Amino acid sequence: MVWLSLLELLLPTRCAGCDLPGDLLCDECRAALPLIETRWACPRCGAPFGHLVCTECWRAEPAFAAGVCVGSLAPPLSRCVSLYKDAGERRLGTLLGDLLGAAVGAWGGWPQAVVPVPASDSALRTRGFDHTAAIALRVAESLEVPLLQALACAGARDQRALSRVERRANVEGAFVAACAAPLPPRLLLIDDVMTTGATLDAAAAVLLAAGAEVVRVGAVARAW
Ligand SMILES: [Zn+2]
Ligand SMILES: [Zn+2]
Incomplete structure (x- = not known):
């Protein structure tokens, strides 16, 4: 397509990790992704602190039964996430969705459906697109x-400026069920970044109350 090659000439694709022209994520940055080894992560929330349930999950008993995070929110993954959600590089949604799809694929086709954590109206207005739904769609496609x-x-409210305790209080009552048909028993809930897990916990609790039997969670990046 002529217009695509013209666009590539005017605005060449640059690596989301290092800015080098060429691919959306160059081989070097792809190899440098701070991936979390599932074998050495908390099976409940995906935190990379060992293969046993972490103290946080032990104490708080989240509503979700298991979790996987692709990597730590550190460069170059953190740069991919922020270019995607805050700088409008939508092509990264496919890349991030593929990474998450491969990570949750280890569960061997476990979920019966994929549910994105919904975007608030103000986030939708600011970004102009639902960044988590786009990632979740890619995951759903890969799991068929x-x-x-x-x-x-x-x-x-936006969670990003809040403390740990404030985050938990802020998400209580943040979500409501919005599905007319009965929910399948096994759901995979997707978010872009997991920090305390409070958002995913609140969203999973609503899905369980709405009829789901087991909710597992997946996130692109894990922050602390
Ligand atoms: Zn690079
Ligand atoms: Zn945990």
Whole structure:
């Protein structure tokens, strides 16, 4: 396509990790992704601190039964995430979705549907697209299961500026069930970044209350 090659001439694709022209993520940056080894991560929340359930999950008993995070929120993965969600490089949604699809693929086709954590109205207005739904769609395609928009926001504030305790309080009542049809028993809930797990915990609790039997979670990046 002529216009695509013209566009490539004017705005050449640059690596999301190091800015070198060429690929969206160069081989070197791809090899440098701070991936989390599932074998050495908490099976409940995906934190890379050993293969046993971490103290956080032990204490808080999250509503989700298991979790996987692709990598730590560190360069070059953190740069991919922020270019995707805050700088509008939407092509990274496919790349991040493929990474997450491969990570949750280790569960061997476990979920019956994929559910994204919904975006708030203000986040949708700011970004112009639902960045988590795009990642979740890619994951659903790779697992060959449907994407269900089974949750809606009930109006929580942006979590990013809040402390740990504030985050938990902020997400209580943040989501409501929004699916007319009965939910399949086994759901995979997707978010872009998992920090305390409070958002995924609150969203999973709503899915369980709405009829799901087991909810597992997957996130592209794990932050602390
Ligand atoms: Zn690079
Ligand atoms: Zn944990």
